[in-house]
Amino acid sequence: MSLREQARAWLEESLSGEFAHARGLGGPGREHEGHEIRHAWERHLGRAGWTCLGWPEKYGGRAASLDDQVAFHEEYARADAPARVGHIGEGLIGPTILEFGTEEQKDRFLPPIQRGDELWCQGYSEPEAGSDLANVQTKAHLSGDEWVITGQKVWTSLAHVADWCFVLCRTGRDRYRGLSYLLVPMRQPGVQVRPIVQLTGTSEFNEVFFDGARTAAGHILGAPGEGWRVAMATLGHERGVSTLGQQIGFRRELDRVIETARRTGAADDPVLRDRLVRAWLELEIMRLNALRMLRERGPEVSIAKLYWSEWHRRLGELAQAVQGRAGLVTDDGLNDLQRLYLFSRADTIYAGSSEIQRNIIAERTLGLPR
Structure with a gap:
């Protein structure tokens, strides 16, 4: 059985039991949801060996290939599993400790990250x-x-x-x-x-x-x-394999926008229909580009961050447009598309603003003058 098949079966079983009501909890703009059960889920993942897949076995990982890591993150997103509370440990500081840490630091910090004990x-x-x-x-x-x-x-x-x-x-x-x-x-x-x-x-x-x-x-x-060198390495890990799972979430959001456009009649507007088609095509391009960037892992990874953040912000604007006037008011809290619009305004700022990403691409990749 492939790792993808193992992950799919395990996720289906685990998210049908005590963690069934954790499905879909958390994520950007919704990190307040179910922290305690999501932390318990993080520990559950760790005990079953589904955290830190690419790490060496010595530190609790599976030494999984890039393709297998991508497969897991895609299955995780498709299962609508809860947003990870340990992603900063696993995706950023963990790989940085593996690259720069002493053996004593690896022994102290990596196991609690893998187990989901320390955030x-x-x-x-x-x-x-x-x-x-x-x-x-x-x-x-x-x-x-x-x-x-x-x-x-x-x-x-x-x-x-x-x-x-x-x-x-x-x-x-x-x-x-x-x-x-x-x-x-x-x-x-x-x-x-x-x-x-x-x-x-x-x-x-x-x-x-x-x-x-x-x-x-x-x-x-x-x-x-040497902090600058270490900090830049961390930012490189931030553009890692989990971005493929992120794109499954983007697909789910786009499907919701399309469904709303059909329900409200916005899909009959040729301009909005063209924007919906463009959003679908650009998401396909994003996946192919992300796969290429994961294998290169140079300054070119800034292209991926620039691309997805600008795309997601446009999707938020499209989400408001297809709702029409109903998107401008709320009776009992924000709906999913309103939250998408508001939170995605920050996408082009955090984790390196679009302006900075363009400078990196120009100077380090294209060799243009500062």
Whole structure:
């Protein structure tokens, strides 16, 4: 039996029992839904060996091929399984620790991620360092056998439920060589998390304030001053294989938009019908492009982020258009298409704005002048 077939059978069985009511919970704009049962599901995945598939077996993975990883993420999305609460650990910091961590760090941090026991958040953006990430001002200095961290991070996804944060901070004066990459426990004095209310009315992003927070001297990836190199590697992992599963979710959203267009009569409008067809074609192109980029994993991956974020934002606008006037009002909370429209406004900003992605493509891929 292929891994795809195994995953399909396991997901069907697992999502028909105690986790049946977890189907479809969570996701962008809906991270407030069912956190406790989704965390229990994360642990269930870990016990069954369905987390961290591409990791070496030594650290709990299956050393699965890229094709098998893609197959699992596609089956996961097709099963309408709940949005993962451990994706930052598995998809970002885990691979970064595998690449840069010491054996001691791998033994300490990787098993709890694989088991779903410890959740992570990303401490990159600051009020004055969003797209210009190298401008971070959060500072850290060694005091005995500990790093002491002071500063502020913003737009920190899921910080309110995270156990650990990987923090890009300034340990020297040089713009790039003065940055270091620390692994910081969230549940300690000196760490304050303040939710940010979004357009959707929910709060999955946060401000995080470090006021003398501490972490062990050994909780640094790479050497002091190598934080920029490590941080860029993390961003490369962020464009990883799970994006193929993300596109199954996009397909589901597009199907809902098309269904609404037929119901409201918007599909009879030739202009809107043309936009629907274009959205379908562009999603097909997105999948083919994503498969190619996964195998190249160079600066070209910025093309994928630019493409899907701009496409998804246009889909949100199309979702509003096919609803007509009904899309402008709500009686009892947002409907799915209204939430899609509001949350997708952020897609072209977070995880690297479209402007920054265009600069990366121009300078690093096409070789154009800065």
